[in-house]
Amino acid sequence: MKRLSESTDRIFYGWVVIGALFLILAMVLGTRISYGVFFKSLAGEFQLTRLETSAFFSTYMLISCIFAFFGGAALDRYGPRRVIFLMGLFVGASLLLSAMAGAPWHLFFSYSLLLAMGTGAGFTIVATTTSRWFVRRRGLAMGIASSGEGLGIGIMAPAAMVCITAFGWRTALVIMGVSAILVMCSMSLFLKKDPAEMGLAPDGEKIHPVQKDFSGQGLSPAPESLTLGMAFRTRSFWCFFIIYFFLSFCFHLVTTHIVPHATDLGISREKAALILTLIGTISSLGRLTFGGLSDRIGRKLSVVLCALLQCAMLLFVAWSRELWLFYIFAIFYGFGFGGVSTVTTALIGDTFGATNLGAITGAAVVGYTLGAAAGPLLGGHVYDLTNDYFIAFLIGAAAILGAILFVLLIKKEGNTLQRA
Numbered sequence: 001m002k003r004l005s006e007s008t009d010r011i012f013y014g015w016v017v018i019g020a021l022f023l024i025l026a027m028v029l030g031t032r033i034s035y036g037v038f039f040k041s042l043a044g045e046f047q048l049t050r051l052e053t054s055a056f057f058s059t060y061m062l063i064s065c066i067f068a069f070f071g072g073a074a075l076d077r078y079g080p081r082r083v084i085f086l087m088g089l090f091v092g093a094s095l096l097l098s099a100m101a102g103a104p105w106h107l108f109f110s111y112s113l114l115l116a117m118g119t120g121a122g123f124t125i126v127a128t129t130t131s132r133w134f135v136r137r138r139g140l141a142m143g144i145a146s147s148g149e150g151l152g153i154g155i156m157a158p159a160a161m162v163c164i165t166a167f168g169w170r171t172a173l174v175i176m177g178v179s180a181i182l183v184m185c186s187m188s189l190f191l192k193k194d195p196a197e198m199g200l201a202p203d204g205e206k207i208h209p210v211q212k213d214f215s216g217q218g219l220s221p222a223p224e225s226l227t228l229g230m231a232f233r234t235r236s237f238w239c240f241f242i243i244y245f246f247l248s249f250c251f252h253l254v255t256t257h258i259v260p261h262a263t264d265l266g267i268s269r270e271k272a273a274l275i276l277t278l279i280g281t282i283s284s285l286g287r288l289t290f291g292g293l294s295d296r297i298g299r300k301l302s303v304v305l306c307a308l309l310q311c312a313m314l315l316f317v318a319w320s321r322e323l324w325l326f327y328i329f330a331i332f333y334g335f336g337f338g339g340v341s342t343v344t345t346a347l348i349g350d351t352f353g354a355t356n357l358g359a360i361t362g363a364a365v366v367g368y369t370l371g372a373a374a375g376p377l378l379g380g381h382v383y384d385l386t387n388d389y390f391i392a393f394l395i396g397a398a399a400i401l402g403a404i405l406f407v408l409l410i411k412k413e414g415n416t417l418q419r420a
Contacts, residue, residue: 012204013192014133018141019221020190021126024084024147027183028122028227031091031115031176033280034160036259037273039214041169046104050260054380056104057256059112061372064120067368071121072128073364079193080129083121087185090118095177099170118180123345124365131192135202139299142346144289150287150338153255153280161273215410226352228359237360239406241367243344246403247307248371249378250314250396251337255279256376258317258326261389267323278330279337286338291346299347302339303407309336309398318393344407351412371399 035057043053074083095115101107106357126145134141156176163172195201231237262272286306294302313333320326345361352360375396382392 007179013198013200014141014195014202014204016190017133017192017400018145019127020187021129021145022151023187024184025122025126025146025148026152026155027091027180028087028119028152029149030156030181030280031095032119032187033255033276034155034156034176035302036256036261037157037160037173038169039162039256039260040263041164041270042107045169048104048381049380050257051052051377051380052104053258053416054376057252058108058373058377059108060116061252061369061376063113064369064372065366067116067120068124068365069359069362072124072358072360072365074357075121075125075128075193075358075362079197080125080191083125084188084191085185086245087118087121088181088188091183092118093178093183094118095173095180099173099177115160120369123368124358124362127348128361129191129193131346131357134201135349136205137203137295138349139290139295139343139346140288140292143287143289143342146342147287147338148282149341150280150282150284150334153283154277154281156272157276157280158273161270165270173269186420205373226360227356228363231338231356231363233350233362236410236412237364239409240344240348240351240364243403244364244368245371245374246406247337247340248368249346249377250310250371250399251341252372253375253379253392253396254314254333255381257379257389257392260383262326264321265321267326271323271377272326275326275330278327279334282331282334283338283341286318286335287342289335290339291342296341298341299350300407300410302343302348304404306336306339306343307400307407309333310340311397314393314397314400318390318397351410 039053040077042048042056071083071087091114094110094117097110097114098107099108126148127142130142130145131138160172160176163175226234240260258275259269259272260277262275263269290302290306308334313329313336317326317329317333320329348361348364349357378395379389379392382395383389
Protein backbone atom coordinates (compact mmCIF):
# COMPACT_ATOMS: atom_id res chain seq x y z
CA MET A 1 0.00 0.00 0.00
CA LYS A 2 2.89 2.34 0.77
CA ARG A 3 4.29 1.75 -2.69
CA LEU A 4 0.91 2.57 -4.24
CA SER A 5 0.72 5.80 -2.26
CA GLU A 6 4.21 6.80 -3.32
CA SER A 7 3.41 6.07 -6.97
CA THR A 8 0.58 8.61 -6.96
CA ASP A 9 3.20 11.35 -7.38
CA ARG A 10 3.38 10.07 -10.94
CA ILE A 11 -0.03 8.41 -11.48
CA PHE A 12 -2.97 9.41 -9.35
CA TYR A 13 -4.63 6.21 -8.10
CA GLY A 14 -8.03 7.69 -8.92
CA TRP A 15 -7.34 6.89 -12.58
CA VAL A 16 -6.81 3.23 -11.67
CA VAL A 17 -10.20 3.29 -9.96
CA ILE A 18 -11.72 4.89 -13.07
CA GLY A 19 -10.26 2.14 -15.25
CA ALA A 20 -11.79 -0.57 -13.06
CA LEU A 21 -15.16 1.22 -12.99
CA PHE A 22 -15.01 1.52 -16.80
CA LEU A 23 -14.81 -2.28 -17.20
CA ILE A 24 -17.38 -2.97 -14.46
CA LEU A 25 -19.92 -0.64 -16.08
CA ALA A 26 -19.19 -2.21 -19.47
CA MET A 27 -20.29 -5.57 -18.09
CA VAL A 28 -23.26 -4.26 -16.09
CA LEU A 29 -24.80 -2.09 -18.82
CA GLY A 30 -23.73 -4.36 -21.66
CA THR A 31 -25.61 -7.20 -20.00
CA ARG A 32 -28.67 -5.02 -19.45
CA ILE A 33 -28.92 -3.56 -22.93
CA SER A 34 -28.26 -6.91 -24.63
CA TYR A 35 -31.80 -7.93 -23.68
CA GLY A 36 -32.97 -6.36 -26.95
CA VAL A 37 -30.86 -8.91 -28.84
CA PHE A 38 -32.48 -11.82 -26.96
CA PHE A 39 -35.97 -10.33 -27.31
CA LYS A 40 -37.29 -12.29 -30.29
CA SER A 41 -35.55 -15.52 -29.19
CA LEU A 42 -37.40 -15.42 -25.87
CA ALA A 43 -40.69 -14.45 -27.51
CA GLY A 44 -40.41 -17.36 -29.94
CA GLU A 45 -39.24 -19.89 -27.34
CA PHE A 46 -42.12 -19.23 -24.95
CA GLN A 47 -44.77 -18.02 -27.46
CA LEU A 48 -45.11 -14.55 -25.93
CA THR A 49 -46.47 -11.21 -27.17
CA ARG A 50 -44.22 -8.13 -27.33
CA LEU A 51 -45.81 -6.79 -24.15
CA GLU A 52 -45.29 -10.08 -22.30
CA THR A 53 -41.68 -10.33 -23.47
CA SER A 54 -41.05 -6.75 -22.36
CA ALA A 55 -42.42 -7.64 -18.90
CA PHE A 56 -39.30 -9.63 -17.95
CA PHE A 57 -37.10 -6.60 -18.51
CA SER A 58 -39.54 -4.16 -16.95
CA THR A 59 -39.91 -6.32 -13.83
CA TYR A 60 -36.12 -6.51 -13.62
CA MET A 61 -35.88 -2.72 -13.71
CA LEU A 62 -38.63 -2.29 -11.11
CA ILE A 63 -36.82 -4.61 -8.71
CA SER A 64 -33.61 -2.75 -9.51
CA CYS A 65 -35.16 0.29 -7.78
CA ILE A 66 -34.77 -1.48 -4.45
CA PHE A 67 -31.16 -2.47 -5.02
CA ALA A 68 -30.20 0.91 -6.49
CA PHE A 69 -31.26 2.51 -3.22
CA PHE A 70 -29.89 -0.04 -0.76
CA GLY A 71 -26.80 -0.61 -2.88
CA GLY A 72 -25.99 3.08 -2.57
CA ALA A 73 -26.39 2.92 1.21
CA ALA A 74 -24.22 -0.22 1.35
CA LEU A 75 -21.59 1.59 -0.69
CA ASP A 76 -21.43 4.42 1.85
CA ARG A 77 -20.94 1.89 4.64
CA TYR A 78 -18.85 -0.94 3.16
CA GLY A 79 -17.16 0.61 0.13
CA PRO A 80 -17.29 -0.46 -3.52
CA ARG A 81 -14.97 -3.49 -3.36
CA ARG A 82 -17.24 -5.75 -1.32
CA VAL A 83 -20.44 -4.56 -2.98
CA ILE A 84 -19.19 -5.04 -6.56
CA PHE A 85 -17.69 -8.46 -5.82
CA LEU A 86 -21.06 -9.69 -4.51
CA MET A 87 -22.88 -8.12 -7.44
CA GLY A 88 -20.65 -10.00 -9.89
CA LEU A 89 -21.67 -13.30 -8.32
CA PHE A 90 -25.35 -12.42 -8.64
CA VAL A 91 -25.02 -11.39 -12.30
CA GLY A 92 -23.30 -14.68 -13.12
CA ALA A 93 -25.89 -16.73 -11.26
CA SER A 94 -28.72 -14.85 -12.98
CA LEU A 95 -27.51 -15.51 -16.50
CA LEU A 96 -26.53 -19.12 -15.86
CA LEU A 97 -29.92 -19.94 -14.34
CA SER A 98 -31.77 -18.04 -17.08
CA ALA A 99 -30.05 -20.28 -19.62
CA MET A 100 -31.81 -23.25 -17.97
CA ALA A 101 -35.29 -21.66 -17.85
CA GLY A 102 -38.05 -24.08 -18.86
CA ALA A 103 -41.06 -21.80 -18.44
CA PRO A 104 -41.69 -18.04 -18.56
CA TRP A 105 -42.15 -17.72 -14.79
CA HIS A 106 -38.63 -19.09 -14.26
CA LEU A 107 -37.26 -15.95 -15.90
CA PHE A 108 -39.00 -13.70 -13.38
CA PHE A 109 -36.76 -15.26 -10.71
CA SER A 110 -33.55 -16.01 -12.60
CA TYR A 111 -33.48 -12.87 -14.75
CA SER A 112 -35.74 -10.24 -13.22
CA LEU A 113 -34.79 -10.80 -9.56
CA LEU A 114 -31.21 -12.05 -9.57
CA LEU A 115 -30.01 -9.71 -12.30
CA ALA A 116 -31.54 -6.78 -10.41
CA MET A 117 -29.54 -7.84 -7.35
CA GLY A 118 -26.39 -7.94 -9.46
CA THR A 119 -26.77 -4.76 -11.51
CA GLY A 120 -29.29 -2.51 -9.76
CA ALA A 121 -26.65 -0.50 -7.93
CA GLY A 122 -24.07 -0.54 -10.72
CA PHE A 123 -24.69 2.97 -12.02
CA THR A 124 -24.94 4.33 -8.46
CA ILE A 125 -21.59 2.86 -7.46
CA VAL A 126 -19.78 4.11 -10.55
CA ALA A 127 -21.23 7.62 -10.24
CA THR A 128 -20.64 7.93 -6.51
CA THR A 129 -17.13 6.50 -6.45
CA THR A 130 -16.07 8.71 -9.36
CA SER A 131 -17.49 11.81 -7.66
CA ARG A 132 -15.57 11.04 -4.47
CA TRP A 133 -12.24 10.65 -6.28
CA PHE A 134 -12.63 13.72 -8.51
CA VAL A 135 -14.04 17.23 -8.05
CA ARG A 136 -12.16 19.65 -10.31
CA ARG A 137 -12.00 17.07 -13.12
CA ARG A 138 -15.26 15.34 -12.24
CA GLY A 139 -16.83 15.78 -15.67
CA LEU A 140 -13.85 14.27 -17.49
CA ALA A 141 -13.51 11.39 -15.00
CA MET A 142 -17.23 10.67 -15.18
CA GLY A 143 -17.03 10.69 -18.96
CA ILE A 144 -14.22 8.13 -18.98
CA ALA A 145 -15.81 5.82 -16.38
CA SER A 146 -19.27 5.95 -17.93
CA SER A 147 -17.79 5.24 -21.38
CA GLY A 148 -17.72 1.66 -20.18
CA GLU A 149 -21.43 1.57 -20.92
CA GLY A 150 -20.72 2.32 -24.56
CA LEU A 151 -18.04 -0.34 -24.70
CA GLY A 152 -20.40 -2.86 -23.10
CA ILE A 153 -23.19 -2.18 -25.59
CA GLY A 154 -20.80 -1.98 -28.51
CA ILE A 155 -19.17 -5.32 -27.76
CA MET A 156 -21.75 -7.40 -25.91
CA ALA A 157 -24.77 -6.80 -28.15
CA PRO A 158 -23.08 -8.02 -31.36
CA ALA A 159 -21.17 -10.73 -29.47
CA ALA A 160 -24.45 -12.00 -28.02
CA MET A 161 -25.99 -12.04 -31.50
CA VAL A 162 -23.04 -14.03 -32.86
CA CYS A 163 -23.36 -16.54 -30.01
CA ILE A 164 -27.13 -16.82 -30.50
CA THR A 165 -26.68 -17.47 -34.20
CA ALA A 166 -23.89 -20.01 -33.67
CA PHE A 167 -24.95 -21.79 -30.46
CA GLY A 168 -28.47 -20.65 -29.50
CA TRP A 169 -29.68 -18.16 -26.90
CA ARG A 170 -29.13 -20.47 -23.92
CA THR A 171 -25.42 -20.98 -24.61
CA ALA A 172 -25.06 -17.25 -25.23
CA LEU A 173 -26.37 -16.58 -21.72
CA VAL A 174 -23.89 -19.07 -20.23
CA ILE A 175 -20.98 -17.32 -21.94
CA MET A 176 -22.18 -13.93 -20.70
CA GLY A 177 -22.65 -15.24 -17.16
CA VAL A 178 -19.12 -16.63 -16.87
CA SER A 179 -17.70 -13.41 -18.35
CA ALA A 180 -19.60 -11.30 -15.80
CA ILE A 181 -18.16 -13.21 -12.85
CA LEU A 182 -14.61 -12.96 -14.16
CA VAL A 183 -14.73 -9.26 -15.03
CA MET A 184 -16.72 -7.83 -12.12
CA CYS A 185 -15.11 -9.85 -9.33
CA SER A 186 -11.56 -9.25 -10.56
CA MET A 187 -12.06 -5.50 -11.16
CA SER A 188 -13.63 -5.03 -7.73
CA LEU A 189 -10.23 -5.74 -6.16
CA PHE A 190 -8.86 -2.45 -7.53
CA LEU A 191 -11.57 -0.28 -6.00
CA LYS A 192 -11.22 2.10 -3.05
CA LYS A 193 -14.08 4.04 -1.50
CA ASP A 194 -12.38 7.45 -1.65
CA PRO A 195 -8.91 9.08 -1.74
CA ALA A 196 -8.78 9.33 2.06
CA GLU A 197 -8.31 5.54 2.25
CA MET A 198 -4.88 6.09 0.69
CA GLY A 199 -4.05 9.39 2.35
CA LEU A 200 -4.87 11.34 -0.81
CA ALA A 201 -7.17 14.19 -1.79
CA PRO A 202 -9.57 14.32 -4.76
CA ASP A 203 -7.90 14.93 -8.14
CA GLY A 204 -4.53 14.16 -6.52
CA GLU A 205 -4.44 17.65 -5.03
CA LYS A 206 -2.71 18.51 -1.79
CA ILE A 207 -5.58 20.78 -0.76
CA HIS A 208 -9.35 20.60 -1.28
CA PRO A 209 -9.99 21.57 -4.91
CA VAL A 210 -12.41 24.18 -6.14
CA GLN A 211 -15.24 23.34 -8.41
CA LYS A 212 -16.90 25.04 -11.37
CA ASP A 213 -20.51 26.03 -10.90
CA PHE A 214 -23.34 24.95 -13.19
CA SER A 215 -23.37 28.03 -15.32
CA GLY A 216 -19.69 27.92 -16.06
CA GLN A 217 -19.29 31.46 -14.64
CA GLY A 218 -16.08 30.91 -12.73
CA LEU A 219 -15.10 28.80 -9.73
CA SER A 220 -16.77 28.44 -6.36
CA PRO A 221 -16.25 26.17 -3.35
CA ALA A 222 -17.69 22.68 -3.48
CA PRO A 223 -21.13 22.58 -1.83
CA GLU A 224 -21.43 21.28 1.68
CA SER A 225 -22.53 17.65 1.68
CA LEU A 226 -26.18 16.98 2.45
CA THR A 227 -27.66 13.94 4.14
CA LEU A 228 -30.25 11.84 2.34
CA GLY A 229 -33.05 13.27 4.47
CA MET A 230 -31.96 16.82 3.70
CA ALA A 231 -31.75 16.01 -0.01
CA PHE A 232 -35.33 14.68 0.05
CA ARG A 233 -36.49 18.13 1.16
CA THR A 234 -34.95 19.92 -1.82
CA ARG A 235 -36.54 20.69 -5.15
CA SER A 236 -33.35 19.67 -6.93
CA PHE A 237 -33.51 16.07 -5.70
CA TRP A 238 -36.97 15.54 -7.15
CA CYS A 239 -35.91 17.25 -10.36
CA PHE A 240 -33.11 14.67 -10.69
CA PHE A 241 -35.60 11.89 -9.94
CA ILE A 242 -37.91 13.01 -12.75
CA ILE A 243 -35.04 13.73 -15.17
CA TYR A 244 -33.69 10.23 -14.66
CA PHE A 245 -37.17 8.80 -15.22
CA PHE A 246 -37.62 10.59 -18.55
CA LEU A 247 -34.10 9.89 -19.85
CA SER A 248 -34.28 6.22 -18.91
CA PHE A 249 -37.83 5.82 -20.25
CA CYS A 250 -36.65 6.97 -23.66
CA PHE A 251 -33.34 5.10 -23.70
CA HIS A 252 -34.75 1.72 -22.70
CA LEU A 253 -37.71 2.12 -25.02
CA VAL A 254 -35.16 2.46 -27.82
CA THR A 255 -32.70 -0.24 -26.77
CA THR A 256 -35.40 -2.84 -26.08
CA HIS A 257 -37.43 -2.31 -29.25
CA ILE A 258 -35.11 -0.87 -31.91
CA VAL A 259 -33.82 -4.30 -32.98
CA PRO A 260 -37.32 -5.89 -33.18
CA HIS A 261 -38.52 -2.75 -35.02
CA ALA A 262 -35.72 -2.99 -37.58
CA THR A 263 -36.28 -6.70 -38.18
CA ASP A 264 -40.00 -6.04 -38.63
CA LEU A 265 -39.00 -3.85 -41.57
CA GLY A 266 -37.07 -6.71 -43.18
CA ILE A 267 -33.59 -5.89 -41.85
CA SER A 268 -31.57 -8.95 -40.82
CA ARG A 269 -30.96 -9.61 -37.11
CA GLU A 270 -27.20 -9.20 -37.52
CA LYS A 271 -27.51 -5.81 -39.23
CA ALA A 272 -30.16 -4.70 -36.75
CA ALA A 273 -27.89 -5.61 -33.83
CA LEU A 274 -25.32 -3.18 -35.25
CA ILE A 275 -27.75 -0.37 -34.44
CA LEU A 276 -27.21 -1.10 -30.75
CA THR A 277 -23.48 -1.40 -31.37
CA LEU A 278 -23.38 2.07 -32.91
CA ILE A 279 -25.45 3.58 -30.10
CA GLY A 280 -23.09 2.13 -27.52
CA THR A 281 -19.85 2.90 -29.33
CA ILE A 282 -20.73 6.48 -30.21
CA SER A 283 -22.12 7.10 -26.73
CA SER A 284 -18.57 6.69 -25.43
CA LEU A 285 -17.48 9.55 -27.67
CA GLY A 286 -20.37 11.65 -26.36
CA ARG A 287 -19.40 10.91 -22.77
CA LEU A 288 -15.77 11.88 -23.27
CA THR A 289 -16.64 14.97 -25.30
CA PHE A 290 -19.30 16.43 -23.03
CA GLY A 291 -17.77 15.11 -19.81
CA GLY A 292 -14.71 17.29 -20.31
CA LEU A 293 -16.62 20.10 -22.03
CA SER A 294 -19.06 20.42 -19.13
CA ASP A 295 -16.13 21.27 -16.83
CA ARG A 296 -15.70 24.40 -18.98
CA ILE A 297 -19.13 25.46 -20.31
CA GLY A 298 -21.24 24.24 -17.39
CA ARG A 299 -23.36 21.16 -16.71
CA LYS A 300 -26.80 22.55 -17.50
CA LEU A 301 -25.93 23.84 -20.95
CA SER A 302 -24.26 20.54 -21.80
CA VAL A 303 -27.30 18.51 -20.70
CA VAL A 304 -29.70 20.68 -22.70
CA LEU A 305 -27.64 20.43 -25.90
CA CYS A 306 -27.38 16.64 -25.65
CA ALA A 307 -31.06 16.20 -24.82
CA LEU A 308 -32.15 18.31 -27.79
CA LEU A 309 -30.05 16.09 -30.06
CA GLN A 310 -31.75 12.99 -28.63
CA CYS A 311 -35.19 14.49 -29.15
CA ALA A 312 -34.45 15.32 -32.78
CA MET A 313 -33.19 11.80 -33.44
CA LEU A 314 -36.30 10.17 -31.97
CA LEU A 315 -38.45 12.20 -34.35
CA PHE A 316 -36.07 11.19 -37.15
CA VAL A 317 -36.27 7.45 -36.45
CA ALA A 318 -40.05 7.51 -36.17
CA TRP A 319 -40.18 8.06 -39.94
CA SER A 320 -37.10 5.98 -40.86
CA ARG A 321 -37.52 2.79 -42.88
CA GLU A 322 -34.10 2.17 -44.44
CA LEU A 323 -31.08 0.59 -42.73
CA TRP A 324 -28.76 3.54 -43.43
CA LEU A 325 -31.25 5.88 -41.77
CA PHE A 326 -31.22 3.68 -38.67
CA TYR A 327 -27.43 3.93 -38.60
CA ILE A 328 -27.58 7.74 -38.81
CA PHE A 329 -30.07 7.70 -35.94
CA ALA A 330 -27.82 5.43 -33.88
CA ILE A 331 -24.76 7.67 -34.34
CA PHE A 332 -26.37 10.94 -33.30
CA TYR A 333 -28.71 9.46 -30.69
CA GLY A 334 -25.80 7.59 -29.09
CA PHE A 335 -23.68 10.76 -29.02
CA GLY A 336 -26.46 12.70 -27.31
CA PHE A 337 -27.30 9.97 -24.84
CA GLY A 338 -23.67 9.51 -23.84
CA GLY A 339 -23.31 13.19 -23.11
CA VAL A 340 -26.57 13.69 -21.25
CA SER A 341 -26.20 10.69 -18.95
CA THR A 342 -22.61 11.55 -18.01
CA VAL A 343 -23.16 15.22 -17.33
CA THR A 344 -26.39 14.65 -15.39
CA THR A 345 -24.51 12.29 -13.09
CA ALA A 346 -21.70 14.79 -12.55
CA LEU A 347 -24.35 17.41 -11.77
CA ILE A 348 -25.60 15.36 -8.80
CA GLY A 349 -22.15 15.49 -7.18
CA ASP A 350 -21.97 19.24 -7.80
CA THR A 351 -25.39 19.71 -6.21
CA PHE A 352 -25.27 17.62 -3.03
CA GLY A 353 -21.59 17.05 -2.16
CA ALA A 354 -19.80 13.71 -1.80
CA THR A 355 -20.20 12.52 1.80
CA ASN A 356 -23.60 10.84 1.42
CA LEU A 357 -23.60 10.73 -2.35
CA GLY A 358 -24.09 6.95 -2.54
CA ALA A 359 -27.43 7.05 -0.74
CA ILE A 360 -28.56 10.22 -2.53
CA THR A 361 -27.63 8.94 -5.99
CA GLY A 362 -29.18 5.55 -5.22
CA ALA A 363 -32.44 7.23 -4.27
CA ALA A 364 -32.44 9.45 -7.37
CA VAL A 365 -31.62 6.49 -9.60
CA VAL A 366 -34.89 4.87 -8.50
CA GLY A 367 -36.39 7.28 -11.02
CA TYR A 368 -34.06 5.85 -13.66
CA THR A 369 -35.11 2.28 -12.96
CA LEU A 370 -38.80 3.19 -12.98
CA GLY A 371 -38.31 4.83 -16.37
CA ALA A 372 -36.45 1.77 -17.62
CA ALA A 373 -39.40 -0.39 -16.58
CA ALA A 374 -42.01 1.88 -18.15
CA GLY A 375 -40.30 2.49 -21.51
CA PRO A 376 -40.16 -1.11 -22.75
CA LEU A 377 -43.69 -1.81 -21.49
CA LEU A 378 -45.09 1.17 -23.33
CA GLY A 379 -43.23 0.22 -26.50
CA GLY A 380 -44.58 -3.32 -26.37
CA HIS A 381 -48.11 -2.15 -25.62
CA VAL A 382 -48.08 0.41 -28.45
CA TYR A 383 -46.84 -2.24 -30.88
CA ASP A 384 -49.50 -4.76 -29.82
CA LEU A 385 -52.20 -2.10 -30.36
CA THR A 386 -50.94 -0.51 -33.59
CA ASN A 387 -48.51 -3.06 -35.06
CA ASP A 388 -45.93 -0.24 -35.22
CA TYR A 389 -43.60 1.79 -32.94
CA PHE A 390 -44.31 5.23 -34.46
CA ILE A 391 -46.36 6.59 -31.55
CA ALA A 392 -43.95 5.10 -29.01
CA PHE A 393 -41.01 7.04 -30.50
CA LEU A 394 -43.02 10.27 -30.45
CA ILE A 395 -43.78 9.74 -26.76
CA GLY A 396 -40.06 9.16 -26.17
CA ALA A 397 -39.27 12.52 -27.81
CA ALA A 398 -41.81 14.23 -25.56
CA ALA A 399 -40.19 12.63 -22.51
CA ILE A 400 -36.82 14.13 -23.45
CA LEU A 401 -38.38 17.59 -23.70
CA GLY A 402 -39.81 17.06 -20.23
CA ALA A 403 -36.36 16.22 -18.89
CA ILE A 404 -34.98 19.50 -20.26
CA LEU A 405 -37.58 21.52 -18.36
CA PHE A 406 -36.62 19.92 -15.04
CA VAL A 407 -32.89 20.40 -15.68
CA LEU A 408 -33.49 24.13 -15.75
CA LEU A 409 -35.03 24.00 -12.24
CA ILE A 410 -31.95 22.47 -10.56
CA LYS A 411 -29.89 24.65 -8.21
CA LYS A 412 -27.02 24.06 -5.83
CA GLU A 413 -28.06 22.88 -2.37
CA GLY A 414 -26.07 23.56 0.78
CA ASN A 415 -26.04 25.68 3.89
CA THR A 416 -29.33 27.44 3.19
CA LEU A 417 -31.23 24.18 3.61
CA GLN A 418 -29.53 23.41 6.93
CA ARG A 419 -30.35 26.88 8.32
CA ALA A 420 -33.98 26.38 7.30
